Amino acid sequence: MAETAGALKRPDGETIAWRRVAGRGPTIVWLGGYRSDMAGTKAQALADWASETGRAFLRFDYFGHGESSGELQRGTISRWREDALAVMGELTKGPLVLVGSSMGGWIACLAAMAWPERVGAMVLIAPAPDFTEKLIGPSLDEAARADIAETGVWWRPSPYGDPDPITRELLEDGARWSILPGPVNIDAPVRILQGGEDDAVPWTHSLELANAMNSRDVVFTLIKDGDHRLSRPEDIRRLIQALEEVA
Template identity: 70%
Template sequence: MTESSGRLEPVDGAPLAWRRVSGAGPTVVWLGGFMSDMSGTKAQALADWATAKGRSFVRFDYFGHGESEGAFRDGTITRWREDALAVIDQLTTGPVVLVGSSMGGWISCLAAAARPERVKAMVLIAPAPDFTEKLMIPEFPPEAHEALARDGVWMRPSEYGDPYPITRQLLEDGARWSILPGPVNVAVPVRILQGGQDPDVPWMHALTLAHAIRSDDVVFSLIKDGDHRLSRDQDIARLIAAVEELV
């Protein structure tokens, strides 16, 4: 099996970059995190797994992320949810298994609720539902609130590179898609992998989501020494095992 790539043309003319491995279904669809892209360790590991096992797999970059077009500062949860639905609708057929990392866990829940006839199961890694409202805003310093009120944007410092924009539009839009405390209208099997040493998504936040999901077939795995990325060899092995169980 080889991986193909292309551009998905959305309505507003900002194409989304995607890569796809053709194979047996259900199609595994990767939904990445906030400011991440489809070339990351976990997405690449799943592409390698799909290629080796003859499985169908799709990964993509949201609007303003990675190889896709658009300005990151113009992105919202509404837009990124629409991106995920466009990928499911236009690049896959039949049942899909969503694999969502961090923000992708939130987008996965929204997509599963919108496409219950298509989504068969979900694997969520350090899922961050409602992160704009419940995880991000409470940590803002006073200057962030001042900049948002004055300019509509705050350049947030990053441990991983240059400061990046957080806009008032993103925060207000995120609040409209809040899913906690639930119930979360997802009735399919769900596997959640969560690091106990995650500085970005506290494990109790992910556990709250596990309780809120309507499905009874939810397994929450706490990796006590795991961080937010869960990209070590043993973490990747757990991820692939969870995906294999559900496909």
């Protein structure tokens, strides 16, 4: 099936860019990570797979990401959660399978808890729930804390390109959506793929999420030589296998 594209207008005038493959359900929804976009390797691989197999698939860019409008520095977990729910509410019907990568794993969990009647399964890649509080917070040195106190933002160096804007609002808002140590009220089947050499999300953090979930059908896969992105061909194959298992 051919992929279509569009933009969903939000009440504040901002727009969320999306791409969709029509097909049989449940609809698979891609939820990307912080500063990632829907044109990334994993999202594109899933779009290609969906087109080849006749699966329904939806991907989109959060506020301030990719093709969507807005300034990244104004983004928060609340806003990106709202984006996900708005896109799923407007562009899908029936059961959903959420695929969340890094921060997208946190957003996927929040969406699944908001709509338990619609989310039938989840596949999470290096999920980073509570990353603002539990991963970024402890890494802030005195200079970074001073920047946030004085200017409201710390520009964190990134191995992937331009520095990441870590704002006071992002940190404070993230704490409001904390889900660990649990319990995490998700009863659907969950598959978690985690790299053992991930330098952004420790495998112990993802395992904590797996243990906190109410669901009894949770499978945690540690890819010992895998990095944070898990975008190698063999990683993509594992992702598709996990999706075929739960979808």
